[in-house]
Amino acid sequence: MIRILHVDCNHTSLIEGLSAIGFESILDTSSSKNEIEQEIEQYHGLVIRSRFPIDKSFLSKAKNLRFIARVGSGLENIDVKTAQKMGIAIIAAPEGNSPAVGEHAIGMLLSLFNNIPKAHQEVQNGLWQREENRGEELGGKTVGIVGYGHTGKQFARMLSGFDVTVLCHDILPNIGDGFAKQVALEQLQAEADILSLHLPLNDSTFEYVNEPFIDQMQKAFWLINTARGNQVVMKSLKKGLEAGAIKGACLDVLDSESKAFDATLEPSEEWSYLSKHPKVLFTPHVAGWTQQSHRKLSEVIVAKIKALMVS
Numbered sequence: 001m002i003r004i005l006h007v008d009c010n011h012t013s014l015i016e017g018l019s020a021i022g023f024e025s026i027l028d029t030s031s032s033k034n035e036i037e038q039e040i041e042q043y044h045g046l047v048i049r050s051r052f053p054i055d056k057s058f059l060s061k062a063k064n065l066r067f068i069a070r071v072g073s074g075l076e077n078i079d080v081k082t083a084q085k086m087g088i089a090i091i092a093a094p095e096g097n098s099p100a101v102g103e104h105a106i107g108m109l110l111s112l113f114n115n116i117p118k119a120h121q122e123v124q125n126g127l128w129q130r131e132e133n134r135g136e137e138l139g140g141k142t143v144g145i146v147g148y149g150h151t152g153k154q155f156a157r158m159l160s161g162f163d164v165t166v167l168c169h170d171i172l173p174n175i176g177d178g179f180a181k182q183v184a185l186e187q188l189q190a191e192a193d194i195l196s197l198h199l200p201l202n203d204s205t206f207e208y209v210n211e212p213f214i215d216q217m218q219k220a221f222w223l224i225n226t227a228r229g230n231q232v233v234m235k236s237l238k239k240g241l242e243a244g245a246i247k248g249a250c251l252d253v254l255d256s257e258s259k260a261f262d263a264t265l266e267p268s269e270e271w272s273y274l275s276k277h278p279k280v281l282f283t284p285h286v287a288g289w290t291q292q293s294h295r296k297l298s299e300v301i302v303a304k305i306k307a308l309m310v311s
Contacts, residue, residue, distance in 0.1 A: 001022075001023075001024050002022070002023040002024065002044045003024045003026065003042060003043050003045070004018060004023055004024065004025050004026070004044065004045035004046070004047060004305075005028060005036070005039075005040065005043040005046050005047070006025055006026065006027045006029075006047045007028055007029060007031075007036060007047070007048050008029060008047070008048055008049040008050070008051050008071065009027070009029055010047070010049070010071050010294075010297070010298050010301075011294050011295045011299075012298075013295055013298045013299055013302070014047070014071070014299075014301060014302060017298070017299065017302030017306075018302060018305065021302075021310060023045070023309075026043075029051075032052075033052040033058065036058075037057070037058050037061045038061070040058065040062045040065065041061055041062065041063050041064055042064070043062075043064065043065060044064055044066045044067075045065070045067050045068075045069065045305065046062070046065060046068045046069070047068075047069045047301065048068065048070055048071070048078075049070070049071050049072055050077055050259060050260045050261055051260055052077075052259075052260070053077045053078070053079075053259060054077060054078045054079060055079050056079050059079060059082050059083055059086060059088070062086075065086075065088050066087075066088065066089065066308075066309070067088060067089040067090070067091055067305065067308055068083060068088060068089075068091065069091040069304070069305060070091065070092045070093070071297050071298065071301055072092065072093060072094075072097070072288070072297065073092055073093065073094035073098070073150065073151070073200075073288075074092075074200055074201055075090060075092060075200070076200070076201040076202065076228075076259075077259055078090060089308055091301060091304045091305065091308065093300035093301050093304070094149065094150035094151065095150055095296075095300050096293055096296040096297030096298075096299070096300040096301075097288030097289075097290075097296070097297055098150035098153070098154040098288070099154050099292075099293070100287065100288045100289070100290040101151040101154060101226050101287045101288045102151060102154030102155040102157065103158060104226060104252065104283070104286070104287035104288070105155050105196055105224050105226050105250070105252075105287065106155070106158055106159070108224065108226075108252065108281055108283065109194065109222065109224060109250055112222070112248050112250055112279065112281045113135055113136040113137070113222075114133075114135035114136070115133040115135060117281065119133040138163075138164060139162060139163035139164065140163060140164070141165075141193040141194055142164065142165040142166075142192050142193050142194070143156075143164050143165070143167070143192065143193070143194045143196065144167045144168075144169070144188040144189075144191070144192030144194065144195050144196070145167070145168040145169070145180060145196050145198060146169050146170075146185075146188070146196070146197055146198065146208075147169075147170060147198035147199035147205075147227065148168040148169070148170040148175050148176070148182065148198070149170070149198060149200070151198040151227075152168060152170075152180075152196075152198035153177070153179065153180075155196060155198065156168065156179035156180040157179050159179070160179050165181075165191075166179060166180040166181070167181055167182075167187070167188050167191060167192065168181070168182050168188075169182070169184065169188045170182065171204075186216075189216045189217050189218060191218070191219075192217070192219065192221055193219055193221055193222065194221060194222045194223075195217070195221050195222070195223050195224065196224040197209070197223075197224065197226070197231055197232070198226070198227055199228070199231055201227070201228040201230070201231065205228075205231050206230060206231065207231065207232075207233045208231045209223065209231060209233065209237070210233045210236045211235075211236040211239065214236055214239075214245050214246065215245075217245065220245055220246065220247050221245075221246060221247060222246070222248045222249070222250070223237070223246055223248070223249040223250070223251075224249075224250045225249070225250070225252065225253055226250075226252045226253065226287040226288075227253065228257075229251075229253035229254040229256065229257050229263075230255040230257075232251075232255065233255075234254075234255055234268075234271075234274065235270055238269075238270050238273050238274060241273075241274075241277060241279070241280070242273075247279065248279030248280060248281075249280045249281070251280065251282050251283075252282075252283045252284075252286065252287040253285050254282075254285075256271075261285050263284065263285070
């Protein structure tokens with residue numbers, strides 16, 4: 001019997017789907033990482049979201065583990081190299097929530113362009129200010145997407161209904177498509193009016209948008225980040241907004257988030273400035289967090305586990 005440990009709660013279709021193919025699922029969302037380490041040898045599979053990191057110490061105890069399945073897309077909380085050396089397969093489900101991320105990015109951008117949160121609050125407070133809320137149109141602009149994987153491609157696909165030019169940049173060659181033209185980073189920085197990040201988190205993407213990066217942008221631009229918070233340096237973002245190099249920002253993620261994606265909104269010079277800026281819009285890391293993606297993430301994981309284990 002294949003025994004699978006689940007350390008986070010997910011959609012019921014995940015355990016139901018695994019049971020349907022004859023696997024035993026054990027749910028433990030309360031034990032600590034150290035406690036689970038002492039028992040992980042009993043399991044053939046591990047299903048996680050982001051509750052704690054799967055590091056070398058943890059993996060050293062996982063002598064019978066055949067796969068780790070992350071119900072999401074990013075793998076930065078898993079020591080992938082060590083796992084692969086041990087013959088442990090790594091499964092993720094970026095297909096499950098990338099449409100939600102694409103929709104959310106567009107929703108944030110249009111809300112920012114049209115002052116929707118501000119105007120909504122003003123009307124609630126009895127203010128009817130039309131000229132002060134004159135908006136900005138997306139049409140005619142160039143959108144630059146950095147990172148053209150699942151979420152970048154979904155964002156580009158959804159932009160196809162707008163009168164925009166879409167450029168993409170990625171470290172992998174020849175992945176542009178009918179929705180986005182792949183270009184060198186220098187060309188994207190020269191032409192983009194809007195910059196949207198869709199990058200995995202690793203050493204090369206940590207603090208990716210920093211002061212030198214902003215200086216290399218040839219136009220004042222709007223920034224969208226639905227990837228990871230520490231890919232944007234908040235001090236550089238603040239400075240860019242103050243200088244007019246950045247026109248506004250849509251931030252679904254913050255650099256203060258923990259590895260479990262909880263954020264402590266502690267006072268700081270940058271937070272004090274950004275939280276009050278009329279052209280900065282925040283959401284609490286929910287770009288991929290919809291009713292539909294909740295189920296689809298689990299369904300993708302079940303299908304991948306079945307393909308790996310039942311052959």
